[in-house]
Amino acid sequence: MQNTVFKALAHPARRQILALLRKGPRLAGDLATEFDTSWPTMSRHLAVLKEADLVTAERQGNQILYRVNTSVLEDAATALLGLLGRDNGDDPLKEAAE
Amino acid sequence: MQNTVFKALAHPARRQILALLRKGPRLAGDLATEFDTSWPTMSRHLAVLKEADLVTAERQGNQILYRVNTSVLEDAATALLGLLGRDNGDDPLKEAAE
DNA sequence: ACTCCATTTAGCATGATTGCTAATTAGCCT
């Protein structure tokens, strides 16, 4: 859903997580150490991002590897561009199949 | 501030307002009738958008004309694209001078 | 000044979000 995506993007920590993930997949714990919030807090941010399908999680034995889901991020960017009147051939804010 | 922008975009009604405004400036009251929220609620959404500098308001005698501030919306879209690794020569999430 | 219209601000109730600590689950290893 478009809305969960924008809501997920509304928190600076979550945008920062995506910025880190942009450079490559990362383990959850690895991310946690980069921010000075508590681990559970990081875990929740990741859950929100996952819920919005902005990231995917993959178990690697003991730990969990997160990576960006670029296509969803792309859709969000496209929606914003649509709001600009820049024509991309699509109705702005239209729900895309998921 | 980048953050206010994304927070403003987090509400569907506000994105919808921008979608309407994309097609041209509109009077506040005109917008209010398009949505079935109360007028004060619409007014608040507009205030949030204005606070984020996503729209500008201009008095026209009795009424108030709103229009999109495309450059801010553009910056937001660019920030998202930056998160994608699409290189646009800028650091993602960097604060732009305002 | 008074009235009317357009819009905003105040104030309040409700619900969502954030972020913490403590407790739990999941997998690996001996």
Place this chain on the structure above:
DNA sequence: AGGCTAATTAGCAATCATGCTAAATGGAGT
């Protein structure tokens, strides 16, 4: 099984967001 590490879920307090109704403001016209 027991113990270790990694990560999540539960539960709670505090803050923020939403949306309403009622009251206030701003401008125009009489």
